[in-house]
Amino acid sequence: MPLDTNPFAPPRTVELEPPVSAADIEPIVSERSLRELARQAPLLRGAAMMAGLALAVDTVSTILQVGLAKTATESGPRIVSFAVGLPISLFFIFLARGGARHCRRLARGDRAAVEPILDMHGRYFAASGVLALIGIAVAVCAVVVGLVAARSPVAPT
Amino acid sequence: VTPPVEIAAEAAPPASPPLRLSEDRLRRLQRAAGRARVLGVAGLSASTLLILGLLVADAAMSSALSQGTVVLMLFVACLLIAGSSQMYGYGKNVRAFLADGEPFLLRAFQNLRRLWILWIGTSVATALASIVLTLKRLRP
Numbered sequence: 064m065p066l067d068t069n070p071f072a073p074p075r076t077v078e079l080e081p082p083v084s085a086a087d088i089e090p091i092v093s094e095r096s097l098r099e100l101a102r103q104a105p106l107l108r109g110a111a112m113m114a115g116l117a118l119a120v121d122t123v124s125t126i127l128q129v130g131l132a133k134t135a136t137e138s139g140p141r142i143v144s145f146a147v148g149l150p151i152s153l154f155f156i157f158l159a160r161g162g163a164r165h166c167r168r169l170a171r172g173d174r175a176a177v178e179p180i181l182d183m184h185g186r187y188f189a190a191s192g193v194l195a196l197i198g199i200a201v202a203v204c205a206v207v208v209g210l211v212a213a214r215s216p217v218a219p220t
Numbered sequence: 221v222t223p224p225v226e227i228a229a230e231a232a233p234p235a236s237p238p239l240r241l242s243e244d245r246l247r248r249l250q251r252a253a254g255r256a257r258v259l260g261v262a263g264l265s266a267s268t269l270l271i272l273g274l275l276v277a278d279a280a281m282s283s284a285l286s287q288g289t290v291v292l293m294l295f296v297a298c299l300l301i302a303g304s305s306q307m308y309g310y311g312k313n314v315r316a317f318l319a320d321g322e323p324f325l326l327r328a329f330q331n332l333r334r335l336w337i338l339w340i341g342t343s344v345a346t347a348l349a350s351i352v353l354t355l356k357r358l359r360p
Contacts, residue, residue, distance in 0.1 A: 090240075090241055090246060090317060090318055090321060090325075091238045091239065091240055091241075091321065091322070092238075092239040092240075092241060092322075092325060093238075093322040093323065093325070093326060095322075095323070095326050096322065096323075096325045096326045096329055097239065099326055099329040099330060099333070100329055102333070103329070103332065103333055103336060106333060106336040106337060106340070107336055109336075109340050110336050110339045110340050110343065113339075113340045113343035113344055113347070114339070114343045116343065116344075116347055117343045117344075117346045117347040117350070120347040120350045120351055121346075121347075121350050123354075124350045124351070124353065124354040127354055127357070127358065128354065128357055131357060131358070159336075159339075174239055177239060177241075178242075178245055181241075181245060181248065181249055181252070182248065184252050184332065185248050185249075185251065185252035185255075188252050188255040188256050188259060188307070189252075189255060191255075191259055191307075192255055192258070192259055195259060195262055195263070195266075199266075
């Protein structure tokens, strides 16, 4: 022990509370966060229901428009857009329904539901990323097709 | 005689232990936050491009775009801006939670709640637009 320190001196505050580093912070989920997650159950259920309603309306609209179309060039793009949109919509509907179910479990006090809810959030963002990439690809294709169509000579009538 | 403080302590329900996330879950949360931030920035860029494209197209075609098209495009751009900002906010708050703890996760979940509300609004708008377009096609 060094001679210049008093062995009977009370401990200093810095000795009792060492500086907090980022590695020391434990990411503990607070009760308020859990309650906030549990409160999202009706919203997710509503999102699934509304997405289902939009899909149903789109299905009826596609059937009517394809039925009214006189040529395959009129009905083709509509069928393709519906075929692309159907699995995407169904995926998001199932995701929202699963999220709502786990949020209800959490509201009933089952804390094990937090992990599937966080997984659902991760899948939602991953799917949104894929959707954004598809959207960008479609937009680029549309611009290219538009430019090609604008440059091509007009067919003689 | 039992002091009232102890009676109150006995009457209170047992506090549930704090919920700690596993290492694997934290890693997944971090990955989701990264995706959310990228999506937020991409969405904000796309909405800016959409609005600029709309202005350029309107100027190039000397205001030939119909009022309905302009309103629809602006509505889509507003939805994109709102959704992207909530996604970016989620990503930012989760990153802050992983560095500093609560209340940042609570804020991230509040961002998600607003995102779900936007999702409901978008679905309703899509259904209405689909109905209007079909009725237009059906009209002789």
